[in-house]
Amino acid sequence: MSDSDLISLYSGKILDLAANIPLAGRLDAPQGSAKKRSPTCGSTVTVDLTLQDGRVADYAQEVRACALGQASAAIFGRAVIGRSAQELHQVRDAVAAMLKDGAEPPPAPFDLYAVLTPAREFRNRHASILLVLDAACEAVDKARQA
Numbered sequence: 685m686s687d688s689d690l691i692s693l694y695s696g697k698i699l700d701l702a703a704n705i706p707l708a709g710r711l712d713a714p715q716g717s718a719k720k721r722s723p724t725c726g727s728t729v730t731v732d733l734t735l736q737d738g739r740v741a742d743y744a745q746e747v748r749a750c751a752l753g754q755a756s757a758a759i760f761g762r763a764v765i766g767r768s769a770q771e772l773h774q775v776r777d778a779v780a781a782m783l784k785d786g787a788e789p790p791p792a793p794f795d796l797y798a799v800l801t802p803a804r805e806f807r808n809r810h811a812s813i814l815l816v817l818d819a820a821c822e823a824v825d826k827a828r829q830a
Contacts, residue, residue: 697799702754706761711744716827720819722811727753731819733764735827740767745816752803753812759800760816763793769824776817783810 714732721728727749734742743764747757756779764772778790779797782804789798803809 695799695802698755699751701758701796701799702751705745705747705754705758707743707745707764708747708761709744710746711742714742714744714823714827715830716823716825718819718822718826720815720822722749722753722815724808724811725750727812727815729753729757729815729819731816731823733820733823733827735769735824738768738828740764740772740824743820745819747816749815750809750812752800752809753815755800756797756813757816759794759796760820762796764820769821769828772817772820772824776814776821779817780810780814783813 711732711734715734717730717732719728719730729749730746732744733740745757745761747754749757775790775794778787781787782789782797782801786804789795789801800813803813
């Protein structure tokens with residue numbers, strides 16, 4: 685991996701997403717919460733959410749991650765409201781397959797994950813991208829059990 689490869693990974697779109705993370709913060713009374721940390725880079729993401737009729741009604745995320753992790757949280761935060769637990773698990777699995785197996789990006793409304801396809805070549809960045817997805821899946825599972 686050359687320096688120019690790494691520099692090209694951080695496109696303007698990724699940096700723009702990283703600078704504009706929606707639904708930032710914490711919820712006062714979440715039904716489910718989860719915190720995930722990447723041992724590789726130390727990035728952390730905490731997710732709080734509530735469900736109504738089996739779908740995400742309220743959501744907040746506290747993101748302390750690299751630009752790729754921040755971009756992932758921004759993409760996720762734009763589309764999470766109204767999604768079911770099954771949809772959250774499906775998008776997590778789709779993004780993991782996109783990064784690790786070269787699969788297509790997830791479909792709409794999470795199709796913006798396509799901007800992160802260049803990260804396939806940087807395995808050490810995968811965990812940071814998946815943090816918000818893993819945390820959201822854990823939080824929604826906890827909320828369903830509550």
